Amino acid sequence: MGPIYKMDDTEANNFLKSILFFLWLLVQYRLNRIDLTPLNEIKKRFGAMYDAFGYGAPPHGGIAPGIDRIVMLIAGVENIREVIAFPMNQQAQDLLMDAPSTVNNNQLKELNSISDSTQNTKASSQNVSLSYKDMKLTDAINYIQNGESHQIWLSLASDGLDNAQYILGVLYIKGIGVSKSMKEAAYWINLARQNGSMDISYEADEVWNEFELWKYE
Numbered sequence: 001m002g003p004i005y006k007m008d009d010t011e012a013n014n015f016l017k018s019i020l021f022f023l024w025l026l027v028q029y030r031l032n033r034i035d036l037t038p039l040n041e042i043k044k045r046f047g048a049m050y051d052a053f054g055y056g057a058p059p060h061g062g063i064a065p066g067i068d069r070i071v072m073l074i075a076g077v078e079n080i081r082e083v084i085a086f087p088m089n090q091q092a093q094d095l096l097m098d099a100p101s102t103v104n105n106n107q108l109k110e111l112n113s114i115s116d117s118t119q120n121t122k123a124s125s126q127n128v129s130l131s132y133k134d135m136k137l138t139d140a141i142n143y144i145q146n147g148e149s150h151q152i153w154l155s156l157a158s159d160g161l162d163n164a165q166y167i168l169g170v171l172y173i174k175g176i177g178v179s180k181s182m183k184e185a186a187y188w189i190n191l192a193r194q195n196g197s198m199d200i201s202y203e204a205d206e207v208w209n210e211f212e213l214w215k216y217e
Contacts, residue, residue, distance in 0.1 A: 015073055022065040044214050048193035048201035140167045144177035157188060162196030165189070166204050173211055186213040 043050050071083045081087035086096050093100070144150060150171055156164035169189035172181045190213070192204035208214065 015070075018066065018070055018073075022067070022070065025065055045209055046205055047190070048196065048205055051194065052198065052201065135163065135167075137167055137170060141171075141174075141176055144171065148177075150177040157191070160195065162192050162200040166192040166196065166200050166207075169204070170207060173207070182211070182213065182216040185211070186216040189213055190217070 068080055068084050072080045075083055077083060086094060088094050140153070150168070153164050153168045153171065157168045165188045169185045169187075169192060171178050172185035172188065174180070178184075186208075189204050189208050193201050193208055196204060
């Protein structure tokens with residue numbers, strides 16, 4: 001695509017739509033119709049998701065005005081990398097940040113939820129947790145209502161099993177098998193948000209926001 005004055009009707013029409021959309025966003029922001037939540041509030045309410053993005057974005061959808069592409073069109077350049085402050089090269093490398101780069105063993109160890117020594121000392125606990133790791137919340141509630149003690153969930157949650165932390169938090173919210181306690185619920189749900197897998201963190205975030213558990217920290 002060339003400079004604006006060389007655009008055909010279709011290109012000019014698409015360019016105009018982009019500009020109008022961008023202006024609409026600016027107007028919405030100026031009229032306070034777009035809520036820019038403070039960062040500390042975002043961390044408090046969506047801590048697990050915020051931390052997860054620190055390791056890269058998962059598959060997701062969204063919308064953006066494409067300011068860099070608009071600038072490219074206005075400047076009349078052929079390559080968008082010419083209007084980006086720190087563009088990647090043809091091999092998708094960021095030379096300024098040296099990314100992507102090789103991950104060393106210490107970094108891998110940090111990301112590993114259970115170290116080798118921990119695996120050895122908690123072998124028996126892990127054998128028990130295998131059957132509970134993927135248990136659904138509804139099944140766990142049925143177990144409790146049929147007489148199973150919540151102590152198994154407390155033990156597994158204390159050992160760091162994210163699914164158990166999430167389930168135990170919900171049990172405290174609903175008062176199933178335990179005395180209802182929003183403070184205990186906030187503690188366990190927050191652990192699941194921070195330490196859980198992506199699926200568990202997402203579900204824990206939903207519960208965290210639905211019951212406004214940050215009020216009970």
